[in-house]
Amino acid sequence: MNLRRTLASWRIVLGTVVAWPIALTWAAQGTWVAPLPGQTVVMSERPLAGVEIQPPPSLGEARIDRVRWTFRTDAPAPALKAWLCQQTFCLPLARRQGETQHFSGRSAASPFRLRFQLPVNDHGVDRVRVSAGQLIIDYRG
Known part of the structure; x- marks a missing residue:
């Protein structure tokens, strides 16, 4: 158990134990984590719309x-393009792992989707397997 949470309602000040109420924001903070389904991305003129990543049903408002996100590919694919989308908002991802606050303030109860595109070119791979992915959403109630 996290020591910070254990001591959330107590504060030690100069050796004296003083009661300290739990802040409402502590109780309303959370994280949901979703593994990303593996998928094969083939060379195409259009992005592949991935599977919806559903949040837990208890998030409410x-x-x-x-x-935060992370994913790997089974082969080097420098031309691979990726977007993280929620509803109609899509954020281009410059790296295979990272974090963003561009979704701040949006509903944590709405599903996400990763989109990938392997552009048509004259060299490189014609398909790549995306796997070992994870999406981590930090939220406040």
């Missing part, structure tokens, strides 16, 4: 603070 929670709002996003930060989103």
